[in-house]
Amino acid sequence: MGKRKMASKSARRIQSHADKTGKNQDFKRRAQSAADKNKGKK
Template identity: 75%
Template sequence: MSKPNQGGSHPQNPMTPSDASRIQSHADKTGTNQDFKSRAQSAAAHNTQGSKGGK
């Protein structure tokens, strides 16, 4: 049995801008996970930048 990914450099399901947008929308509607919104946006930007050959 394999261990779940715990913050490695290559997550199995990387955050996408669409995922981050969905999380942000839900957080705004429900008032929950406010601190997670910025982390989701940051992860999506990082993953998108990496896929375009960025830094």
């Protein structure tokens, strides 16, 4: 299986879930950062 790049839509989904559960707050930030980096690589 190849590497998948984080998309903005996926980052938003992860952030929403983290906000609802109160967990993975650090991962939420990293997901958004990865999506922002990948956005410029298209």
